[in-house]
Amino acid sequence: MSKAGLIRLVVLVAFFGAVEALCRTGVISPKLVIAPTAMVEAMVNMLASGEMNDDIRQTLSSVGIAMGLSIVGGFALGCVLYWAPPLRRTFDPFLAAYYSLPHFAFYPLLIVIFGLGSLPLIVLATLFAMVAMILATLTGLDRIPRVLIKTARMQRLSLLAEIWHIRLPAAAPHLFSGLKLAVTYSFIGVIAGEFIVSTSGLGHQIAFAYDNFDNRTMYGLILFVLCIAIVFNLLVFAYERRLARQRGL
Amino acid sequence: MTVVARLTDVSRIYPPRAGHAAVHALGPLSMELRAGEFFSVVGPSGCGKSTLLDVLSGLAPPSQGTVEFEGKPVAGVVPEGVGVVFQEDASFPWLPVEDNVAFGLRRQGMDAAEIKRRADFAIGFMGLNDFRRAYPSQLSGGMRQRVCIARTLVLQPRLILLDEPFGALDQQTRLLMGDELLRLWRETSATVMLITHALDEANLLSDRIGVMSARPGRFIDVVETGWPRDRDSRLAERPDFGAVTSKLWSLLRTESMRALGQGAVAAQ
Ligand SMILES: Nc1ncnc2c1ncn2[C@@H]1O[C@H](COP(=O)(O)OP(=O)(O)O)[C@@H](O)[C@H]1O
Numbered sequence: 415m416s417k418a419g420l421i422r423l424v425v426l427v428a429f430f431g432a433v434e435a436l437c438r439t440g441v442i443s444p445k446l447v448i449a450p451t452a453m454v455e456a457m458v459n460m461l462a463s464g465e466m467n468d469d470i471r472q473t474l475s476s477v478g479i480a481m482g483l484s485i486v487g488g489f490a491l492g493c494v495l496y497w498a499p500p501l502r503r504t505f506d507p508f509l510a511a512y513y514s515l516p517h518f519a520f521y522p523l524l525i526v527i528f529g530l531g532s533l534p535l536i537v538l539a540t541l542f543a544m545v546a547m548i549l550a551t552l553t554g555l556d557r558i559p560r561v562l563i564k565t566a567r568m569q570r571l572s573l574l575a576e577i578w579h580i581r582l583p584a585a586a587p588h589l590f591s592g593l594k595l596a597v598t599y600s601f602i603g604v605i606a607g608e609f610i611v612s613t614s615g616l617g618h619q620i621a622f623a624y625d626n627f628d629n630r631t632m633y634g635l636i637l638f639v640l641c642i643a644i645v646f647n648l649l650v651f652a653y654e655r656r657l658a659r660q661r662g663l
Numbered sequence: 664m665t666v667v668a669r670l671t672d673v674s675r676i677y678p679p680r681a682g683h684a685a686v687h688a689l690g691p692l693s694m695e696l697r698a699g700e701f702f703s704v705v706g707p708s709g710c711g712k713s714t715l716l717d718v719l720s721g722l723a724p725p726s727q728g729t730v731e732f733e734g735k736p737v738a739g740v741v742p743e744g745v746g747v748v749f750q751e752d753a754s755f756p757w758l759p760v761e762d763n764v765a766f767g768l769r770r771q772g773m774d775a776a777e778i779k780r781r782a783d784f785a786i787g788f789m790g791l792n793d794f795r796r797a798y799p800s801q802l803s804g805g806m807r808q809r810v811c812i813a814r815t816l817v818l819q820p821r822l823i824l825l826d827e828p829f830g831a832l833d834q835q836t837r838l839l840m841g842d843e844l845l846r847l848w849r850e851t852s853a854t855v856m857l858i859t860h861a862l863d864e865a866n867l868l869s870d871r872i873g874v875m876s877a878r879p880g881r882f883i884d885v886v887e888t889g890w891p892r893d894r895d896s897r898l899a900e901r902p903d904f905g906a907v908t909s910k911l912w913s914l915l916r917t918e919s920m921r922a923l924g925q926g927a928v929a930a931q
């Protein structure tokens with residue numbers, strides 16, 4: 415393990431050890447925070463009992479759909495804007511200002527339009543995540559070195575071959591950053607949306623437990639969501655490492 | 664004497680862009696490349712050498728005038744048989760050296776055995792044998808340029824255009840690469856046009872050297888060297904070698920000063 419990794423581990427162990435000790439000795443009231451081991455226990459019991467299975471399934475499928483839509487749609491829209499400069503000039507200000515909007519404020523409106531259930535959540539998360547992918551696609555296509563395009567022309571490639579064999583691989587690192595953001599934003603979009611107004615899903619269950627002072631369930635769920643997010647990030651990270659190694663980096 | 668490529672009254676003007684006036688980069692100039700010759704172009708920086716290469720290869724249309732390759736007009740596309748090595752690093756960072764080199768042949772759908780034979784030859788020729796599986800990010804700038812040269816060589820072009828390909832190399836390596844280029848030129852009987860800013864390099868390698876004026880670039884003279892075909896860097900020891908370099912420099916001195924002046928104005 416690297417030195418930084420070792421220090422990180424020591425800090426984490428020390429932090430959770432301290433919280434554990436403070437909770438167990440009653441310095442921190444269980445009404446505020448329960449002991450980390452109790453959180454793990456609550457999570458394990460919750461998963462074993464299967465009481466949350468429907469909510470887990472619903473949340474993960476909403477996240478998955480939003481991810482797929484925002485990545486594919488964002489890439490496609492990015493390409494359209496790239497090849498239609500007038501369209502791009504029209505939408506540029508909106509794209510630039512997009513992430514300064516309070517997206518979740520529109521959530522009630524989406525419910526009015528799409529009704530209750532998963533659909534408004536998926537729409538919200540997709541809208542939230544897709545623009546990151548659009549912006550990354552545009553950056554990637556903009557930054558392709560001109561000399562590579564000239565090389566494609568010198569190699570007498572067809573337009574399709576040029577896109578597939580030169581433009582896409584050249585833009586890949588930026589496309590991948592967009593993909594990472596889209597994955598994260600889909601998670602945030604769905605769970606935060608469930609938290610605010612929904613009748614099911616992990617976000618809703620966290621809010622419900624919070625409203626009922628049910629700290630064991632709340633912390634068990636929070637830990638579970640954290641675990642999913644970490645696993646997902648590790649997967650993406652591992653894939654990114656593999657891509658980088660494929661370029662000898 | 665067969666003419667491989669011919670430019671007639673060619674000029675190129677870059678159209679105005681946001682905040683920039685139009686740039687008259689090249690010409691009007693006319694030139695011919697003779698079959699099998701080694702032609703070099705020297706000129707002050709910014710005089711339009713790379714623009715000349717773009718126009719000659721069909722990568723960019725001339726604003727005026729006509730371009731011909733092997734008797735046929737060049738219009739909008741790079742003709743089959745023309746190979747270009749660019750001034751900037753054009754290696755593909757996502758492919759290891761051998762796949763970079765074989766790239767063009769794979770796209771043409773050539774059979775695997777022939778691809779391997781040609782790629783092996785080009786890789787060996789450019790001294791990249793130990794780096795076949797390496798990625799461009801693991802190579803020096805000079806070696807990446809060699810990858811690009813190999814990637815163009817495998818296409819077996821009849822006209823090879825090179826834009827300052829040895830710019831990233833030290834003087835000793837330059838001399839050795841120059842010898843390799845001469846060997847390649849002799850063995851393939853291709854026509855070569857080399858853009859360079861090194862006068863002794865142009866002198867050593869070329870049958871003829873086109874000397875360009877400051878922008879807009881025109882040929883102020885074409886110097887014939889008369890060197891034997893099987894020459895190499897030892898040519899520099901000949902007593903009459905220095906005279907050609909001096910001649911090139913005397914032609915270029917005032918033009919280079921003019922180009923410096925343009926640069927100073929542009930920088931203001
Ligand atoms: N795409 C372009 N748009 C506008 N001006 C250009 C462009 N490319 C080159 N130029 C200008 O044209 C002139 C000649 O450029 P170039 O052919 O690259 O010169 P050289 O290769 O001799 O250094 C320079 O002044 C350069 O700034």
Ligand SMILES: [Mg+2]
Nearest residue numbers: 712713750826
């Ligand atoms: Mg140049």
